Structure formats: structure tokens, C-alpha cells
Amino acid sequence: MNTTEIIELTQQYIMNTYTRFPVAFVRGEGCYLFDAEGKQYLDFVAGIAVNALGHSHPAIVESICEQAKKLIHTSNLFHIQSQSELAHLLCENSFADKVFFCNSGAEANEAAVKLARRYGKINKGEDCYEVITAEKSFHGRTLKMIAATGQERIKRGFEPLPQGFLHVPLNNLDALYQAISEKTCAIMLEPIQGEGGLHRSEKEYLLKVRELCDKHQILLIFDEIQCGMGRTGKLFAYEHSQIPPDILTLAKALGTGIPIGACLATDRAAQAFQPGDHGSTFGGNFLACQVAKTFLEILIRPNFLAEVVKNAKYLHGQLIQLKSQYELIQEIRGEGLMIGIELNIEAKTIVEKALQKGLIINCVQNNVLRLVPPLVVTKEQIDEAIQIMASLFQESLQGKIP
Numbered sequence: 001m002n003t004t005e006i007i008e009l010t011q012q013y014i015m016n017t018y019t020r021f022p023v024a025f026v027r028g029e030g031c032y033l034f035d036a037e038g039k040q041y042l043d044f045v046a047g048i049a050v051n052a053l054g055h056s057h058p059a060i061v062e063s064i065c066e067q068a069k070k071l072i073h074t075s076n077l078f079h080i081q082s083q084s085e086l087a088h089l090l091c092e093n094s095f096a097d098k099v100f101f102c103n104s105g106a107e108a109n110e111a112a113v114k115l116a117r118r119y120g121k122i123n124k125g126e127d128c129y130e131v132i133t134a135e136k137s138f139h140g141r142t143l144k145m146i147a148a149t150g151q152e153r154i155k156r157g158f159e160p161l162p163q164g165f166l167h168v169p170l171n172n173l174d175a176l177y178q179a180i181s182e183k184t185c186a187i188m189l190e191p192i193q194g195e196g197g198l199h200r201s202e203k204e205y206l207l208k209v210r211e212l213c214d215k216h217q218i219l220l221i222f223d224e225i226q227c228g229m230g231r232t233g234k235l236f237a238y239e240h241s242q243i244p245p246d247i248l249t250l251a252k253a254l255g256t257g258i259p260i261g262a263c264l265a266t267d268r269a270a271q272a273f274q275p276g277d278h279g280s281t282f283g284g285n286f287l288a289c290q291v292a293k294t295f296l297e298i299l300i301r302p303n304f305l306a307e308v309v310k311n312a313k314y315l316h317g318q319l320i321q322l323k324s325q326y327e328l329i330q331e332i333r334g335e336g337l338m339i340g341i342e343l344n345i346e347a348k349t350i351v352e353k354a355l356q357k358g359l360i361i362n363c364v365q366n367n368v369l370r371l372v373p374p375l376v377v378t379k380e381q382i383d384e385a386i387q388i389m390a391s392l393f394q395e396s397l398q399g400k401i402p
């Protein structure tokens with residue numbers, strides 16, 4: 001099929017929930033994708049921070065093939081070795097003691113909020129169920145997670161929404177003091193907001209949040225679905241502030257493209273779940289866990305993240321240089337290979353033009369370009385992306401881009 005035929009088929013049979021670019025990829029290799037007509041694209045979106053090892057990484061391909069030949073799924077009625085091994089590896093390399101596996105980010109957050117509510121009810125009483133989240137946060141698309149998300153446009157038209165969520169402006173302690181009550185069972189934050197525009201939870205703020213949580217027996221949940229798994233140059237983003245949560249959620253990059261989500265917790269929090277309290281049919285199956293384990297083993301190799309940090313520094317440096325050349329760049333934000341470029345114009349046209357020139361980037365909050373390339377991106381590929389972006393900013397300056 002050519003691109004036009006694929007697009008027609010989509011329009012006829014797929015529910016109209018996404019605004020898609022008129023491009024259909026058929027193959028990927030490393031940081032490059034190829035469309036149905038054979039055109040090559042440099043991928044700086046990586047399936048929205050999912051394809052951390054790029055496309056068709058040999059170790060991931062082998063892991064999938066080998067596991068598929070043995071066993072794909074048995075259900076959680078039985079023990080699953082790779083699930084327990086993956087959990088072991090995640091716990092050994094984090095604050096956590098226990099893990100629950102599911103299939104997506106929203107589901108990981110559902111598990112986190114259910115666990116926090118159980119914990120609150122057991123330890124503080126039936127009325128302890130409220131979760132405080134940040135404005136501009138994004139926590140997923142299930143009914144409960146759109147209630148948790150601090151963005152009106154995501155909730156509109158789906159009321160009545162599940163109760164028990166409050167939003168406060170990020171990094172504002174006074175607002176948080178006012179929101180906390182006897183009803184609060186958890187505070188849920190993204191160390192770095194992805195969809196919200198790459199804003200960071202400040203270290204001083206997180207320090208106070210941690211203190212407040214300890215003082216009032218409130219659980220601190222970090223949503224690291226986007227910023228976790230090496231994305232910021234550390235295995236987990238909370239390592240930058242060294243303030244550990246009680247619960248942490250993962251998905252996106254965890255399976256490098258095979259759907260898997262995880263809810264990590266301390267023993268103290270995890271004890272609130274007993275047999276029958278939560279579950280998932282597919283969650284943590286043989287295939288997904290084996291692939292995630294393969295990825296995590298690569299990620300924790302001694303030099304892997306050092307290389308990510310080195311390339312991320314280089315990319316930041318190049319972007320700072322672009323900012324000094326082009327006034328339309330307001331700010332460069334983010335950490336590691338999770339970068340936001342705030343513009344003083346709408347970012348949509350830049351994204352479309354970039355795609356035409358063979359560079360895949362996307363935008364959040366209308367005016368922020370988001371770069372989340374594969375963690376294996378090279379200096380040469382960064383140069384290629386910078387060159388294309390510079391040419392687009394130049395065209396914009398000359399009025400060729402509105």
C-alpha cells in the first residue's frame with residue numbers, strides 16, 4: 001500500500017481520536033524511520049519517548065523472537081520467572097521493594113492511586129482518599145486519570161468525573177499547604193512534566209513535599225512514565241533531586257515498544273494490597289517482561305547512561321547556541337534527552353515543516369517543541385537535527401513560516 005491508500009483506510013475504519021500527520025512508516029532502523037515511499041526520517045520523538053533503543057535494536061528483536069518461541073502468556077494465575085526477575089532488577093536499582101505490572105501508563109497510575117487510597121483508608125480512615133496533582137500535569141486517558149490530570153481540555157465533555165482529585169500550581173508550597181487536609185492520601189507529581197511543557201518540579205519544592213508527606217502520613221507518587229528509564233540521563237528522574245517517592249509509575253520506554261507498565265512501591269505502601277485487590281490479565285506477561293528486562297540490562301551497563309549524558313549535554317549546548325541566534329526561542333528546558341524548546345510562535349507549523357525535511361519532532365502546549373530522541377542518538381544525528389531546526393527558524397525569520 002502507498003501512503004494515500006493507508007490514510008484512506010485509516011479514515012474509513014479508525015475512530016477519529018488523533019490528529020495524524022499524513023505519513024505512514026513501514027520500517028525503522030536505529031534513529032531512522034522510512035515511510036511507504038522509502039523516504040528517510042530522523043526520529044526525535046521515538047514513539048513519544050518509547051523507543052529508547054531506537055527502532056529494531058538487535059538485542060530487542062532477538063529478545064522478542066526468542067521469548068515468543070518459548071512462551072508469550074500464561075496469566076497471573078501462575079508464577080512468571082521473567083516478571084519476578086524484572087521486578088528484582090527494578091527494585092535493586094531504585095527506592096522500591098515491590099512491583100505491580102500492567103500494560104500502560106494510565107494503568108500504572110490507576111494502580112498507584114488505588115494503592116494510595118487503600119493505604120489511606122487502612123491507616124487514616126474511610127475519608128482519606130484525595131490525591132493532589134499539579135496543574136498542567138498529564139497522567140493518562142482513563143476516566144480516573146483524566147480526573148487526575150491538571151488540564152481542562154482533557155476532561156471536557158466526559159463529566160461526571162471520578163471524585164477525589166485536587167490540582168495545585170507546581171512548585172508553589174503555599175497552594176499545597178492549603179490543599180492538604182485529613183482527606184489527602186497522596187500527592188502525585190511528574191519530576192519533569194512531559195505533556196505539560198517540560199516544566200520541572202524544583203528540588204527545594206520536592207524536599208518540602210517529602211517532609212509534608214512524612215509528617216501527615218501521605219504517600220508521594222512520582223509519575224515517571226515519560227521521564228523515567230534513562231530519559232533524563234539517570235535511570236530514574238527522582239535521582240536528580242535524590243528525593244525518593246513511596247510509589248513510582250513507569251510505562252512508555254519500559255518495554256521499548258512492547259506495551260508494559262509498572263507501579264513500584266516501598267514495602268510499607270505495597271502492604272496495602274492483598275490478594276484480590278488489584279489485577280490485570282496481560283500485566284507482566286512473559287514476552288513484555290523479558291523484553292523490558294533485556295532493555296533494563298542494557299540501560300544499567302556502566303557506560304550507557306554516561307554516553308546519554310554526554311550526548312544530551314552536546315544537544316543542550318547546540319540548542320543554547322540556536323537560542324542566541326533566533327529570538328523566537330524563548331527558553332530551553334528539560335533534562336537529559338527530554339527537552340522542551342519554548343517558542344514565541346505556534347510550534348505546529350515548525351513541526352510540519354520539519355517532517356517535510358525529514359526530521360520528526362512534536363509539540364506540546366501549542367508553543368513548546370519537544371525533543372525525546374532515542375537514548376542511542378549519536379552526535380552526528382544531533383548535528384543533523386540541529387541543522388534542520390536552524391534552517392526552519394531561519395525560514396520563520398524570513399516570514400516563510402507563519
Ligand SMILES: *Cc1c(COP(=O)(O)O)cnc(C)c1O
Pocket residue numbers: 103104105106107109138139140141190194195223224225226227251252
Ligand atoms: C504517556 C503518559 C501517561 C499515560 O501513559 P499511557 O501509556 O498512554 O496510558 C501518563 N503519565 C505520563 C507522565 C505520560 O507521559
